[in-house]
Amino acid sequence: LGAGTINGCGEENNFLLKAWKKKLKIYYYPKSIGELLPHDSSWFSGYNERYFFKRGKISRYNLGFIFGFLYSIYFLFFKRKLYKQEISFFKAFKYTMKGIFAKDITTEF
Secondary structure (H helix, E strand, O other): OOOOOOOOOOHHHHHHHHHHHOOOOOOOOOOOOOOOOOOOOOOOOOOOHHHHHHHHHHHHHHHHHHHHHHHHHHHHHHOHHHHOOOOOHHHHHHHHHHHHOOOOOOOOO
């Protein structure tokens, strides 16, 4: 998972979910420990079909089918302002579902 892989994203959520499942304590501390140099993303090229396909795959991988599906629906509804200029809700839904139903996390779009 993560930038530089075929799957593109999700490593932070995966790490936090694994820590939470092991009952580790997770704290938020609002202190910057680093910064990114501005450059093109290795995986994000806009809210397009590929983005939503990968988002569906990662959601299922991290949360399982049912919770991944529910979280994806939540995201599609409540984050419309982020993507509505680039892709329709129905097209985003279609590609998210294709990602959720992908059999393998390494399946390429």
